[in-house]
Amino acid sequence: MPVGTHPNVTLTLSDGLRVRIRPVTRADRDLLAKGFHSLSEASRNQRFFTPIAQLSGSQLTYLTDIDHIDHFAWGIETEEGIGVGVARYVRTGPDIAEAAFTLADDFQGRGLGWTMLRALALVAADHDLERFEMTMLADNAAMTRLARKAGARFEAPSDGTIRAELDLDPAIWSDLTQATALRDLAAEAVGAADRRGTAALSD
Numbered sequence: 001m002p003v004g005t006h007p008n009v010t011l012t013l014s015d016g017l018r019v020r021i022r023p024v025t026r027a028d029r030d031l032l033a034k035g036f037h038s039l040s041e042a043s044r045n046q047r048f049f050t051p052i053a054q055l056s057g058s059q060l061t062y063l064t065d066i067d068h069i070d071h072f073a074w075g076i077e078t079e080e081g082i083g084v085g086v087a088r089y090v091r092t093g094p095d096i097a098e099a100a101f102t103l104a105d106d107f108q109g110r111g112l113g114w115t116m117l118r119a120l121a122l123v124a125a126d127h128d129l130e131r132f133e134m135t136m137l138a139d140n141a142a143m144t145r146l147a148r149k150a151g152a153r154f155e156a157p158s159d160g161t162i163r164a165e166l167d168l169d170p171a172i173w174s175d176l177t178q179a180t181a182l183r184d185l186a187a188e189a190v191g192a193a194d195r196r197g198t199a200a201l202s203d
């Protein structure tokens with residue numbers, strides 16, 4: 001998919017890595033399927049708690065055909081248009097959402113998770129969410145550290161997982177560069193989803 005057709009924001013990480021970030025759309029099914037397929041078994045397991053090899057058609061629809069209010073996802077790509085990550089929230093209550101993050105193996109441990117978490121929290125707060133809940137396998141050191149860095153509280157049910165709850169305090173995204181541009185992109189995605197809904201009703 002030609003990435004240049006989507007409005008996006010470029011972020012530069014501390015190691016000089018430049019990536020594009022933009023809301024996931026219905027056009028991203030193939031990109032998501034390929035990205036998932038290229039993940040190591042360990043990463044797939046850490047994200048989905050099961051070593052499935054590929055996403056089904058209905059899973060791809062669920063993950064890409066989203067309203068950008070109760071279900072929002074940022075997609076991260078290289079400047080060459082290769083998908084490298086997704087940060088997603090799904091509202092589970094009036095003021096709380098489940099948040100989850102996935103990065104391609106080569107892009108883990110370079111600060112991108114922290115950038116994605118802040119960008120996701122920013123959009124969630126704009127949609128009246130006050131908390132994220134995040135569930136991770138108990139041995140997921142990177143995700144545990146990421147959640148702790150953001151200020152999450154932890155519970156460990158005795159099923160091999162850890163549940164983290166994070167208050168969406170503006171301090172989390174206060175030093176995020178391009179926050180205004182990210183907010184604008186997220187708002188445009190809501191408008192596009194609304195227009196699709198209206199067009200479908202008038203068909």
Ligand SMILES: CC(C)(COP(=O)(O)OP(=O)(O)OC[C@H]1O[C@@H](n2cnc3c(N)ncnc32)[C@H](O)[C@@H]1OP(=O)(O)O)[C@@H](O)C(=O)NCCC(=O)NCCS
Nearest residue numbers: 046100101102103108109110111112113114141142143145
């Ligand atoms: C979990 C994940 C999103 C974290 O993103 P990331 O870009 O790798 O993490 P970052 O580089 O932003 O690092 C965040 C913190 O974790 C630490 N960290 C990163 N990788 C680590 C590792 N393997 N072990 C221990 N700590 C680690 C970093 O040092 C940093 O803490 P610090 O700033 O206090 O030093 C990413 O590793 C990933 O996609 N993993 C596979 C899927 C997954 O586990 N998803 C989570 C399910 S909710």
